[in-house]
Every structure is written in C-alpha cells, then in structure tokens.
Amino acid sequence: MLRVEDIEFRYPHSDYRLRIDRFICESGKAVAIVGPSGCGKTTFLNLTAGILTPHSGTVAVNDIEISSLPPAAATAFRLSRIGLIFQEFELVEHLTVGDNILLPVHLGLGSQRQPIETEARQLATRTGIAPYWKKRPRHLSHGERQRVAICRAFSTDPNLVLADEPTGNLDPTNKRRILELMIDSAREHQRALVVATHDFELLDAFDEVHQFEELNTFREASS
Amino acid sequence: MNHVTSLPLLLLLLPSCVEESPPPAASNGDRGRPVLAAVNYPLAYFAERLAGDFATIHFEIPPNGDPAFWNPSDKQVTAIQEADLILLNGAGYAKWTSSRTLPFESTVVTSSAFENKLIRIEGDLRHSHKPGEEEHSHAGTAFTTWLDFKQASAQASEIARALAELYPTHRATVLRNLADLQQDLEQLDLHMFAATELLKEAPVIASHPIYHYWARAHGLEVHALLWEPEMELTQDALADLEALQDQHPGVKYFLWQGEPNPGHVAVLADLGLTSFVLSPCANRPENGDFLTVMQANIANLESLGK
Amino acid sequence: MNPAGIAFLSWKHLSHRPWRSLLLVLAIALTFSFPSALRVFIEESENVLRERARSTPLLVGPRGSSIDLTLNSLYFTPQELPPLPHSAYQNLTRGGFGTAIPLHARFEAQESPVIGTSLAYFDLRELTISDGRMLTRLGDCVIGARVAAEKGLTPGDKITSSPENVFDLAGVYPLRMRIAGILAPNHTADDDAIFVDLKTAWIIEGLAHGHQDLANPAAANAVRSRENNLIRANASVMEFNEVTEENIASFHFHGDAGGYPLSAAILIPSSDKHRALALATYQGEEATEQIVIPLDAVGDLSETLFATQKLALMAFRILGVSALGLAMLVFMLSFRLRDGEMRTYSKIGATRLTILSLKASEVAIVVVSAILLATLAVALTRSVAADLLARLLT
Numbered sequence: 001m002l003r004v005e006d007i008e009f010r011y012p013h014s015d016y017r018l019r020i021d022r023f024i025c026e027s028g029k030a031v032a033i034v035g036p037s038g039c040g041k042t043t044f045l046n047l048t049a050g051i052l053t054p055h056s057g058t059v060a061v062n063d064i065e066i067s068s069l070p071p072a073a074a075t076a077f078r079l080s081r082i083g084l085i086f087q088e089f090e091l092v093e094h095l096t097v098g099d100n101i102l103l104p105v106h107l108g109l110g111s112q113r114q115p116i117e118t119e120a121r122q123l124a125t126r127t128g129i130a131p132y133w134k135k136r137p138r139h140l141s142h143g144e145r146q147r148v149a150i151c152r153a154f155s156t157d158p159n160l161v162l163a164d165e166p167t168g169n170l171d172p173t174n175k176r177r178i179l180e181l182m183i184d185s186a187r188e189h190q191r192a193l194v195v196a197t198h199d200f201e202l203l204d205a206f207d208e209v210h211q212f213e214e215l216n217t218f219r220e221a222s223s
Numbered sequence: 224m225n226h227v228t229s230l231p232l233l234l235l236l237l238p239s240c241v242e243e244s245p246p247p248a249a250s251n252g253d254r255g256r257p258v259l260a261a262v263n264y265p266l267a268y269f270a271e272r273l274a275g276d277f278a279t280i281h282f283e284i285p286p287n288g289d290p291a292f293w294n295p296s297d298k299q300v301t302a303i304q305e306a307d308l309i310l311l312n313g314a315g316y317a318k319w320t321s322s323r324t325l326p327f328e329s330t331v332v333t334s335s336a337f338e339n340k341l342i343r344i345e346g347d348l349r350h351s352h353k354p355g356e357e358e359h360s361h362a363g364t365a366f367t368t369w370l371d372f373k374q375a376s377a378q379a380s381e382i383a384r385a386l387a388e389l390y391p392t393h394r395a396t397v398l399r400n401l402a403d404l405q406q407d408l409e410q411l412d413l414h415m416f417a418a419t420e421l422l423k424e425a426p427v428i429a430s431h432p433i434y435h436y437w438a439r440a441h442g443l444e445v446h447a448l449l450w451e452p453e454m455e456l457t458q459d460a461l462a463d464l465e466a467l468q469d470q471h472p473g474v475k476y477f478l479w480q481g482e483p484n485p486g487h488v489a490v491l492a493d494l495g496l497t498s499f500v501l502s503p504c505a506n507r508p509e510n511g512d513f514l515t516v517m518q519a520n521i522a523n524l525e526s527l528g529k
Numbered sequence: 530m531n532p533a534g535i536a537f538l539s540w541k542h543l544s545h546r547p548w549r550s551l552l553l554v555l556a557i558a559l560t561f562s563f564p565s566a567l568r569v570f571i572e573e574s575e576n577v578l579r580e581r582a583r584s585t586p587l588l589v590g591p592r593g594s595s596i597d598l599t600l601n602s603l604y605f606t607p608q609e610l611p612p613l614p615h616s617a618y619q620n621l622t623r624g625g626f627g628t629a630i631p632l633h634a635r636f637e638a639q640e641s642p643v644i645g646t647s648l649a650y651f652d653l654r655e656l657t658i659s660d661g662r663m664l665t666r667l668g669d670c671v672i673g674a675r676v677a678a679e680k681g682l683t684p685g686d687k688i689t690s691s692p693e694n695v696f697d698l699a700g701v702y703p704l705r706m707r708i709a710g711i712l713a714p715n716h717t718a719d720d721d722a723i724f725v726d727l728k729t730a731w732i733i734e735g736l737a738h739g740h741q742d743l744a745n746p747a748a749a750n751a752v753r754s755r756e757n758n759l760i761r762a763n764a765s766v767m768e769f770n771e772v773t774e775e776n777i778a779s780f781h782f783h784g785d786a787g788g789y790p791l792s793a794a795i796l797i798p799s800s801d802k803h804r805a806l807a808l809a810t811y812q813g814e815e816a817t818e819q820i821v822i823p824l825d826a827v828g829d830l831s832e833t834l835f836a837t838q839k840l841a842l843m844a845f846r847i848l849g850v851s852a853l854g855l856a857m858l859v860f861m862l863s864f865r866l867r868d869g870e871m872r873t874y875s876k877i878g879a880t881r882l883t884i885l886s887l888k889a890s891e892v893a894i895v896v897v898s899a900i901l902l903a904t905l906a907v908a909l910t911r912s913v914a915a916d917l918l919a920r921l922l923t
Contacts, residue, residue, distance in 0.1 A: 051876050072880050079878020090873040094545035095538075106534030107879040152877075294778070297709070300665035304648065322777050324664040324726040326648040328628055 001027045002048060002160050002192045007057030009047055018043055019217045025192040030183040032203055033196045035212030041196035042087065045162045048194065049082050050074040061160050079108050083153030085163035089145050091137040098133040101151045109156060120155035127151060127181065143174045150178065154185055161186060163195045167202065179205050257390065260306035262317040263290040264506050265369040266333060268513035269379040270310060272404045274386050277393050281306055282507065290505050291316055291366060295323065308385055314341050316366035331385040333378035334368050342435045365435035367503050372412035374436060376405045411517050416441055418524035425473040431480045433503055446471055452481040456490055499523045530883050539890040554898045557856055560849040562903035564842050566910040571838045573914030575831050581717060582823035589621055589811060590793035592819045599826035602793045604718040604922035605634050605642035612790030617818050619787065626807040627799040633730040634792040638690045641676045643723045645730025653797065654719055660684055661710030667732065667780055668772025670706040670725045674714035684710055688723065690733045704733045705771040716915045718922060731789055739769040739780035864888055
C-alpha cells in the first residue's frame with residue numbers, strides 16, 4: 001500500500017511547486033493519475049519512489065516511511081520493494097534483455113538472484129519476450145522494449161509499482177494488453193500499482209482515476 | 224716376410240666403397256683409455272711401443288692401402304677427430320690431413336724437430352698405381368721420414384713428449400718405453416749403415432721415389448722410376464730404365480719397394496741389375512711389425528753381398 | 530551492493546567496446562611495461578654480454594678499437610678491422626700460453642655470418658651437434674640452430690657464400706658449402722652463424738682453390754704454356770666452386786700461409802701465470818697486435834648501454850605521463866557520456882556507493898588487465914632478451 005500525506009516539493013531555481021494533501025493506493029489496486037504533459041506526474045512518481053525527497057510530508061509504502069529513511073536506505077528500499085517503469089523505458093543498450101530485466105540483481109539483490117530470475121523468466125514468457133532473452137534491446141520493437149521494462153519492474157516482486165506512461169506509443173491492442181497484464185499482476189500479488197497516463201481510453205481498467213491537477217493542491221490553491 | 228706393396232690408391236671417387244663397415248669410434252668403448260690415432264703404420268708402431276700399456280692405437284687404413292694417399296670418409300674423419308692425440312708425420316705426408324678438419328690442439332707433427340732438414344722434391348711425376356685410379360704426385364716434400372732411423376727416433380721422441388705432457392702419470396712408463404724403442408732404432412740404424420756399404424760404390428735405381436731420407440742417411444745416390452712391383456714392363460718402362468742407366472753408368476742394383484714379379488727380376492738381371500727389396504712399411508704388414516720388416520730389409524741388403 | 534554484479538556490469542560495458550577497451554589496456558600496459566622491460570632487457574643483455582665475454586678469456590687481434598674487436602669476435606658484427614696475419618696466430622700457439630682458437634669473420638652466406646675457426650671453438654662454446662655431424666673436410670659447414678630453422682636447412686643441403694661485391698669479378702668467389710650438421714641452440718650469436726674450417730674461409734677468400742688437372746689432356750684448352758714440368762694455365766681454367774669427394778684433392782693453397790688473414794684469435798690461457806705472460810707479451814708498445822680482455826671491453830659497452838637506458842627512460846616517463854593522462858581523460862569522458870545510464874541505475878535503486886563502485890570497477894579491470902599484460906611483456910622480454918640481443922648484434 002502506498003500512502004502519501006501532506007507532501008510539498010519544489011525544484012530549485014524553478015517556479016513549479018507541488019503539494020499533495022493525501023493520496024492512497026491500496027495493495028492489489030490499480031490507480032491511474034491523469035493529466036497533461038508537464039503537469040508534474042513524473043515528479044509525483046519520483047517523490048513516491050524516493051528518487052526525490054519532499055521538503056515536508058510523508059511517503060510510506062506498506063507503513064514504511066521512506067521519506068524519513070536516510071538516502072542509502074531509501075535507495076535500497078526502492079531497489080527491492082518498488083518497481084519502476086520509466087516513460088522512455090531506460091533500457092541499457094549494451095546489456096541483453098535478460099541482463100536488463102535482472103538489473104536489480106546486478107545492482108544489489110545478488111542474494112535473491114534465483115527467485116528473481118525464475119520470476120523474470122516466467123514474466124518474459126507470459127509477455128512474449130522470452131525468445132529475446134539473449135538479444136540486445138536494439139533488436140526489439142517499441143512494444144517489446146516496453147515489455148522488457150515491465151518485466152524488470154515486476155521481477156523483484158515489489159510491493160509498489162510506479163509506471164510513467166507505460167503504454168505510450170503502443171498500438172491500441174497492445175496498450176490494452178500491457179495494461180491488463182500489469183493490473184492482473186498487481187491484483188494477483190497484492191501490489192499497489194500507480195500509473196501516470198494520458199491515455200483516456202484505458203481508464204476504465206483502473207480501480208481509481210485521479211486528475212493530477214486536482215491532486216496537486218498547490219496548483220488549486222494558486223489558481 | 225711381408226711388406227707393404229705399393230698398391231693402388233683408395234678410390235677417391237667412391238670413398239663409401241672403401242668403408243665396408245662403420246669404423247670404430249676412435250674413443251669409444253673403454254672411455255678411460257686414451258686413444259692415439261696415427262696417419263701411418265710406423266707412427267702407429269711407435270705409439271704402440273710407447274703407450275700400448277695404457278692407450279688404444281687407432282690405425283684403420285685398409286690393408287694394402289697407401290696411407291700417404293688415403294682418402295678417408297666422413298665417418299673415418301669423425302672417428303679420428305675424437306682421438307686424444309693425432310700423430311701426423313709432417314713433410315706433407317697424408318695430403319688428406321690438409322683438406323680435412325682435425326682438432327689442431329690434439330695433433331702432434333712428429334717431424335717438427337727436423338723440419339728444417341726436409342728434402343724438397345722437384346718435378347711433377349704424376350702417376351697412378353693402377354689403371355683407373357686417380358693420379359697423384361710425389362712432388363713437393365719427401366715424406367718417408369722414418370726410413371732414416373735417426374729421424375724415426377726423433378719422431379718417436381716427439382710422440383713421447385706429447386704423451387708425457389698429456390698423461391703425466393704415465394710419464395715414467397713412456398720414457399722407459401722410449402728408451403727401449405730408441406735402442407732398437409739405433410740398432411737398426413747401425414745395421415742398415417753397415418748393410419748399405421756395398422751400395423755406395425755406384426748409384427742405385429729405385430722403383431719409386433720414396434728413399435730420399437734413407438739415401439741421405441747412408442750417403443747413397445738413388446734415382447727413381449715410377450714402377451710397381453707387379454706392373455707389366457712395357458717398352459716405355461724399359462726405355463725409362465735404360466735412359467737412367469745411360470745417365471748414371473755403373474748402376475748395379477735395382478731397389479724395389481715390394482716383392483717384384485720374378486719375371487721382372489730376370490729382365491733386370493739381363494740388364495745387369497740385381498734386384499732387392501726395401502719395404503717402406505708405411506702400412507701394417509700382414510706378418511710381423513715395423514722392426515721385423517726393417518730387419519728383413521737389412522737382411523735383403525746383407526744378402527746382396529753374399 | 531553486489532560486487533559480482535558490479536564486476537559483471539563493468540565487464541559488459543568494456544566488452545561492448547572491445548577495441549576501445551583494448552587500446553586503453555595496451556596504452557596503460559605499455560606505459561607500465563616499457564620502463565621495466567627496458568630495464569630487464571638491458572640487465573639481461575648485460576648478463577649475456579658478460580657471460581659471453583667471461584667465457585672468452587682473451588682476444589688477440591689487430592690494433593684498433595677493442596670494442597669493435599670484441600663485438601666482431603663474440604657477436605660476429607661486421608667491423609672494419611684490418612686482418613690479423615696467420616703468422617701472429619702461429620706465434621700465439623707456439624708461445625705456449627694456452628689454447629689459441631682462430632677466428633675468421635669476414636664473410637656471409639645469405640646474410641648469416643660465415644665463421645672460419647677450429648674444432649676447439651665448439652668445445653669452448655659448448656656447442657653440440659643436434660642433427661648430422663661435425664665438420665670433416667674443406668667445404669663443409671655446420672650451421673646455427675636459428676639459421677637452420679629460418680632457412681629450412683638440414684644436413685646434406687648446400688648453402689653458398691655471398692660475394693662481397695657483385696661487381697668485383699676478381700674478388701671473393703662464392704663457395705657452395707655442404708651442410709654437415711646443425712648445432713643445438715645455445716641462445717647466443719652462434720645460433721645465427723655458419724661455421725667452417727678456417728681453411729674453407731680461406732677458399733672463400735680466394736687464397737685456395739681447386740681446378741681441373743692441367744696435366745690432364747681434357748684440360749688442354751686451359752693450358753697457356755707448358756715448359757718441362759711447369760704448366761701455365763689461361764683464364765679459361767675452370768675453378769671449382771664446390772668441394773666434392775671427386776675434386777677435394779685438387780684444392781691447394783697459394784702464397785705464404787703466414788700471411789693468410791684472420792679476424793682474431795681467442796686465447797684460453799692454461800694458467801693464471803700464462804695469462805699474465807700473454808698480457809705482458811701483447812700489451813707492450815712494440816707489439817703489433819693487441820690483446821683484449823673481453824670482460825673489460827663489455828664493461829665499457831655496458832656503461833654506454835646504461836647511459837642510453839637512462840635517456841630512454843627519461844623520455845618515456847614524459848610519454849608515459851601523457852599516456853596515463855589521456856587514459857584518464859578517456860575514462861572521464863566515457864562516464865560523462867554514460868550519465869544517463871548511471872541515472873537509470875540510481876533510479877532503479879543503485880546507491881551512490883554502487884555507482885562509484887561501478888566506475889571504479891571498470892577502471893580497475895582495465896588497469897589490472899594492463900598490469901597483467903605488462904607483467905607478461907616483461908617476463909617475455911626476459912625470456913627473449915638473449916636471442917633478441919644476438920639478432921640485434923649480428
């Protein structure tokens with residue numbers, strides 16, 4: 001479960017400010033955050049992931065206040081408990097598909113290699129990218145790369161998955177399929193799934209949909 | 224009595240035919256026993272007399288071969304290279320030694336003590352000893368040095384010096400053996416001197432130009448042809464003889480290097496020449512040794528006066 | 530942090546750019562190895578030179594540069610030295626100082642030096658025959674192991690001496706030599722040389738030859754005049770350019786043997802006293818030859834080598850610093866270009882320590898590989914130094 005309360009954040013040398021009074025995503029639920037590009041969805045996800053630290057407020061995952069953890073601890077928590085799917089996928093081009101999926105293992109979860117790899121290979125099979133396990137990302141289509149990113153995020157059995165525009169640039173059929181895959185997995189394994197998207201035709205698949213402009217109370221207050 | 228006849232040269236063209244089986248390595252087998260290689264039989268005999276107790280003498284020239292014109296095979300040269308001492312005659316004897324590779328430090332030039340008294344031979348009397356053989360020449364330096372027994376004694380002395388230097392533990396033995404050998408050579412010299420007295424009256428004609436030192440030692444005048452003991456006496460050969468007789472009137476004796484054909488003796492007798500044999504003993508005799516061969520030579524001379 | 534994972538990711542990136550990685554490794558390896566390799570080479574060279582010199586007690590040769598004489602005698606390097614007359618060598622042997630070994634090192638055959646000497650040379654250098662047999666006659670040669678290997682020669686083959694000057698028709702006559710044997714390698718200049726009997730060298734020099742028998746009617750065309758027993762040949766007389774069993778008896782020498790040329794003579798004194806006597810005899814002002822202690826001459830050469838080494842190392846240090854600086858720059862630029870990748874790792878959950886370890890690991894792999902390669906290069910230099918020196922000097 002993800003719980004965000006009273007967080008405030010601003011970038012240095014920028015006018016942009018963010019304030020979220022309250023945001024909750026229960027375990028096993030899929031929540032969509034919609035809003036136009038540049039409204040702060042990515043910033044919000046980075047704050048919930050612990051990549052950025054709010055100036056005030058609390059971010060807790062399964063009651064662990066990651067916003068209060070020292071940076072190293074927060075990072076370690078993110079590595080093992082939070083799965084991230086980036087807008088640009090951010091695959092490492094010189095690693096194979098398999099090594100990209102297992103990046104969390106290489107970066108610190110070596111002791112859990114076996115269960116992670118087992119889960120990763122099953123996911124790869126289910127998402128149809130198992131044949132590309134030893135290939136480099138440049139040999140894959142846009143949709144296949146997206147699936148690699150999804151496998152990477154889910155392989156560590158995270159409590160929380162944050163996905164930033166995961167269906168961007170996919171064709172309608174694949175969009176629906178990818179989203180259903182993510183949501184099914186979240187429900188099956190009781191993960192909290194938060195998806196930032198501006199794909200309105202998919203919103204019916206989510207348990208909750210929030211307009212980010214309504215979430216960001218700073219914006220509301222100033223407008 | 225057997226003596227070395229002037230037999231055909233070893234085939235220069237086919238040395239491998241001469242070598243019937245691999246020669247024993249000059250220093251094989253008894254590794255602790257020194258090996259002395261000699262280029263001719265007299266030196267081998269001297270070496271045997273001086274060091275036969277403690278050394279092995281290597282002299283592998285085939286019987287009836289002429290050591291002066293021997294052409295050894297590569298294997299035979301290799302065997303000689305391995306000897307501890309290589310006894311050379313000097314005076315240009317054994318031409319093969321100048322065209323083969325021998326370890327200089329191991330060689331002993333036995334005639335070095337009298338090298339300033341060697342006899343130069345003028346002219347180029349090229350010949351072969353039998354049909355089909357490579358011709359050779361006796362021009363250059365006379366090399367049958369041992370036929371002057373004083374020179375032979377000096378050669379033995381040179382061998383003894385080298386042995387004593389190389390094997391100091393056997394010095395006493397060598398010197399003792401040298402004394403015995405030199406006594407024998409001195410006796411030979413005395414008897415030869417006496418036996419050649421009757422040859423001083425007139426020049427002697429010899430079948431082969433190999434008696435220079437013997438002649439000088441005993442004050443004799445010897446003129447040589449190029450005859451072989453068993454060759455056919457052709458008209459040319461007899462003409463050469465007659466020419467020599469005309470040049471040197473009063474010649475009574477004809478000296479053969481080996482036992483001649485009885486027919487030749489008769490022919491010469493008709494020409495007023497008495498034949499006798501003086502074997503140079505350059506190669507190992509079938510019977511006897513150097514001493515007995517020289518004693519036989521002396522006996523031949525002595526029989527002329529009877 | 531997962532050290533194995535870090536190493537794995539580092540290795541993956543390095544192997545993704547193999548040529549760049551290899552160049553970096555080579556550049557760093559060269560920077561590390563060159564000074565050490567040079568030092569090792571000089572050290573080994575000095576040892577080899579000293580060993581060769583130590584095993585050559587004394588050299589007697591023509592007056593002139595003692596280093597030239599030493600290099601020519603020990604390494605058969607071509608030198609412009611006057612010849613040593615054979616009579617000087619004969620005097621040396623008669624002097625009773627010890628064993629004198631003649632050396633004639635003027636000619637070549639297919640760029641390998643032809644050394645005329647005696648059998649004692651092979652004992653001195655502990656050279657043995659690995660195939661075939663030792664020299665037995667004029668025209669024979671035994672060849673060094675490397676000559677045989679490089680030219681594909683075996684016993685029984687022939688090799689012809691090279692004319693000094695193709696335009697000098699009256700000069701040195703090429704002699705076709707029979708290879709009697711091949712020497713076992715001894716990692717010195719002897720491996721690159723062709724050894725002949727001294728007299729064979731004189732044949733090449735033109736001081737001896739074999740030709741048709743002028744008394745033979747078959748050679749009538751070659752006879753200019755015949756007077757009594759004196760036969761004069763004309764220019765058409767055929768001289769043999771190879772010694773065979775058939776013609777060996779025809780080979781003869783002309784002139785006074787005392788004047789025949791050598792390059793030098795090695796003297797192995799039979800005792801310290803004889804050594805002192807030899808030095809006293811040949812070091813006098815009136816001596817027409819010089820006597821050299823090769824170890825002393827090599828000592829002088831070593832000093833020159835060390836001075837050269839110092840200069841070379843100084844120059845290389847400057848280059849080395851530049852090379853290392855460039856390598857660091859390459860790494861820095863590479864990491865700068867990979868900022869995005871590192872941010873991805875960070876976002877996924879790599880700590881700052883992990884990111885730092887990743888970069889350090891990559892540098893470490895390159896540096897350790899370079900060090901290993903440098904160590905190998907230095908070890909290789911040590912193992913080939915002797916052979917390399919022999920090649921450089923011949």
